[in-house]
Amino acid sequence: MRLEIRDAIGPATSDFLSRGLEHARERNARLLVLEMDTPGGLDTATRDMVQEILSSTVPVAIYVSPSGARAASAGTYLLYASHIAAMAPATSVGAATPIQIGGGGPREPAPQNKEKETKEDKAKDDKTDENVTATEPATAAERKAINDSVAFIRGLAELRDRNADWAESAVRQAVSLTASKALEQNVIDIVATDLPDLLRQIDGRRVRTQQGVVELRTDGLIVEEFQADWRTRLLSVLTNPNVAYFLMLAGVYGLLLEGYNPGAILPGVVGAVCLLLALYAFQILSVNYAGLALMALGIALIVGEAFAPSFGVLGIGGIAAFVFGSILLFDEGVPGFQIARGLIAGVALAAGVVMLLTVGVFMRARKARVTTGVEQMLQGTAIALEDFDAKGRVDIHGEIWNAVTQAPVKKGQKLRVLRVDGLTLEVMPFN
Template identity: 30%
Template sequence: MRKIVFFLLLLVVFSQAYVASSVYVVEIDNVIGPYTLSQMQRAISLATQHNGLVLLLLSTPGGLADPTLQIMKEIGNSPVPVVGYVYPDYSYAWSAGTYILMSTHIAAMAPHTVIGSCQPIAGGTPINESKTLNALIGYLETVSKSYGRNGTFARLCITRNVNLGAEDALKYRVIDVVAVEIGDLLKKINGSVVLLRNQKTELVIAGAELRYVKPTLTESLQMWISDPVVSSVLSLLAFLLLLAAFLTGHPIAVAAAIILLVISMFSFLPTAWLGLALIIMGAVLIMAEVLMGMSAHGAVAGVGAVLLIIGFLSAYPANLFSGELIHIRDWWLIQIGLYINIAILVGFIVFIVYKVVAVHRQRPPSEILTSLKGVEGVAIDDLGPDSPGFVKVFGEYWKAVSGVPVRRGCRIRVVEILGDTLKVEPVQC
């Protein structure tokens, strides 16, 4: 064991080498979006701080152009090796998945996997505009050639939607390795030379501990919203609620429709800003409910509180709940800020609960006006069992009778409504 450690130290001292003691795994098994970029950035940050390498497991039909190009840029500027691996067996990495695979320092595929079909699509229609195609072709060719890979495939997979299996991709130098599983991949790439920040660097894997970088709360939320089925349902509900709001004018329907419309836009928002957007939206909904006099009986404010909680939770460092904290300078300042946020949130929730309870305990004005039972007033005339008179309740004059004598000017309480006459009783005289 000492000899192995000594050899690794010599390797680091006398050659340009990167010794990876852990592997940070990111599973890209859905549509690529802003949440994918955020998750990969966290993986690179963790690997940088803990001398690891990043392993991207690709099994995706593609995704959005902007996050994909940003991911390619992040990989090119990464201080740690990033390995792309189309996995598990019988998976595929089409379109944006191929772009990402071709931009990694080491590109690998499982035996029965496929890559290709890179022509961009807008609104379900393939883009044939030369300006867009030439830009993507030039970029993907340049990135592929920088790693010594076949630039012709980069062109053909965009212009002709060419697809390749693992063996053909290896044969034509599109990828570097074909591996059966993750352990096999790590053995095959150990000792290989990668281009790391324009420096040829030998990759030495000193440990094969796999650490999975799971999506955070906001990344999972954005991923869920970006699902086509969820997006369609949200749009339909927003339309129905807007129609209901137009017909009834009810504030809850209007608020709910606005909430759904705004949330449906979160899928295009950079993930780093999603938490802040949730906090702002939650605070706006709570204040709107308060200003409306709690007319929605806490429904709008309750949704605002939920959004506020999710937003505040997303303010924590991404790996805090998984037990692996990313090192941040001046951590105590962040802690103070989080405690202040939590105190504000608790204050908001307490205020909301108080207002909801107060509203529900108070008798609605409509109920008071229709029943009048239990309402107090003043006797205008002397009243008795056989001598009806008038009383003043809510500023109005009502005909009334009483089972016991009541003198003029005494306080009375409504006991019962007898047709157009109130039956009252004395309260104070």
């Protein structure tokens, strides 16, 4: 059975492998081949996948393919966990240093002072990469993460009888190897040009699974494809950082529109659903919680602008907090799990334009003439419907009102409204 992973390792990938192994067990498959090309991914998902492989009764062969593919970071751990580790020509493996969530990556190695390099030293470099200097992590948290990852990958290497020293250097020093070098240094078992070549080369090999030692009979096997179903594709879409970001925006602006137009219902419902989906996606992504807090502050300020207009002060502050939070939100060091900078810039620009338009509407509304209430009557002009010198009737805004005056009034004369007393206007002629 064959399945593919062509993206960052995440919860959707872990779920896909788990169901693929279950399907392989149900079909009594002789081998599951996982073709992989990954830049890395999340630690939790990687460990879940490793546990699935280690507990599998079906032998698992991981094949880094096609040429030009890589098994970087999380992919290195998966390759070490597999029963058969294979790579296509012109592929690479390594760079498995863990990156701390919410912070920068490990520091660069200090430059080495080499006055002279002998041929023996150079050969040693090519063979073991021992001349790459590893620096001690700066914080206890970084040391803890790196040492834990070293123990993890060394355990996998010892279990599969692969090069544990190079595995440790891949974690501590972020070194990488090509397929041919990986084969020379016992990092992988096979270099195969394609899947049929892989199946021919592993035919007759013996591997240890949960049910004991199994001899592989793979030459000429019929390969069954295991495709990702709608659930896996949907989960992959939801956990994409750019999609989760859009869901957050849709949720915020949906609730904002509901605040401006109470009772509209549709914006509030759509906003609430999108916001819940975004929060679900954030829970299973590598989140920088300082960034998430900044985004929450920005959302609160933007919503506050809707309920307590401050002519842009709250809104502009909210946009700034939201943009900075967006930049920090997803860990920079986790490959494949970053928000596109262009997307953040576009959203910030659009939000700024909307905010400026809103402030402009507020300013025009502030300067506009009053169109209702007593203030409108005081600014209006009445027309006398008859001659009178004390009490009479006038027309104002298409309505007939009783009026009193202290000066004689002629029919059709324009009158200024001085005061409104109940249903009676006090008027006087224009000079």
